[in-house]
Amino acid sequence: MTINVDVTVNGTRHSVAADPRKTLADFLRDDLGLTGTHLGCEHGVCGACTVLLDGGSARSCLTLVGQANGSEVMTIEGLSNGEALHPLQEAMRDSHGFQCGFCTPGFLMTAVELLRSNPKPTEAEVREAISGNICRCTGYQSIIQGILLAAERG
């Protein structure tokens, strides 16, 4: 059994017949080859798989692909235009906001949502916004600095 799904990912529309139990994360990674969305826990705890679903952050490991029918999805691959880095990516690089980079796409998508709704967040607001994302190697200080730097640069 399959279900028909129409979903726009990073500006490209896809009409697919999907296994109904397939997650959005598996669809992005396995069917579209967008492997920048990472799976750390597969039960909504670590935040590595965070994407934007109609502009709001969503755990793609807990979202079935059918739930994205008719929606617009943005992944880490859609953040920069392929030429220059997005200002948030630049700020994270400049503040050394990651080491292994596995959690980075999830943090970036979460931060994109934050900065869109709150372009000048306080440090406390940044901490609150990223409280659903886990980083195991860098620690959070430089991630917070990176997001604040991106906000400061506007």
Next chain:
Amino acid sequence: MTIPATRYIGQSVLRIEDTRVLTGRGRYIDDLRMPGMLHAVFVRSPMAHARIVSIDVERARHMPGVVDVITDQELLAGTAPMLVHTEMPNYRSPVFRPLASDKVRHVGDPVALVLAESRHLGEDARDAVDVEYEPLDAIVTAEEAQDPTKPLVFDDMGTNISFGDRQTYGDPDVAFAEADRVVGLTLRTPRAMHVPLDTRGGVADYDPGTGELIYHATSQAPHMVRLGLAEILRHPADRLHVVAPDMGGAFGQKGFMAREDVCVCFAATKLGRAVKWVEDRVENLTSATHGRGEDIVPAGRPVGVHRRAGRNPARSDPRLLRLPEEAARGRAARGLPR
């Protein structure tokens, strides 16, 4: 050509991998895809210690998308025994099998390996493998390991103590005599988990024509894994390559050849197809290495933190003089422990 000494020293240097990591173009183990790649899913023990009465894979073997189900019976013929190689004197290593055959020795112990066309189908078939267990007493603390009335975890070792040693530093008798106070205490540190966000995994790519086996592995020690695989699989080392892709953390957990690595490579060479194994979070928490816990307990005399009176008794200097101890280190029954 001379490079000025100041080129890097004292400078904040941007990392070469930053751009790919920031744009979602990192290549972690689960991002690798090979043509015709199969997915490996392990059947794992739900029990801490049990005798395996029977393993029935027939129903699983005939489920949709299942290409093969491997048990230790088959691996026994194709692999050499696994031992812990260590320079430590007095260390006793049991013989490990890549898959459990006679007994399971920890929750998560791998019992069988399902090879399927997709991860979903592999997990469906994993749940259809029927293993009958006869539960045994679990040995979960270092104290229990020293109890001779408890059952053996590894029958071939004849004991549940893998390592014993005695070292004396300084002169404990003098230290005790000089101390003005003796305080007994027991110190315990718990077992610890590494928890890399990126779990363990590997993609084995075998070319039946050339006999070349390329194992892409989340490994902090690819050379060690290569030599280990060559030994256990009896595969020529010059036709065995281990490649470490980007790794999403390890924290010491990926410094070993795992029993799963052997199984995945065995399956790829047997079937002549690429095989991917990426464990899920539950498997990582139950089946990957743990940091050992330690109990530091009294050893035949008052155990002590001592305080020596300073020259000025009013400013006596509390300090740890001696800690006569027996450090009992709990380690797991899993493959290649630390």
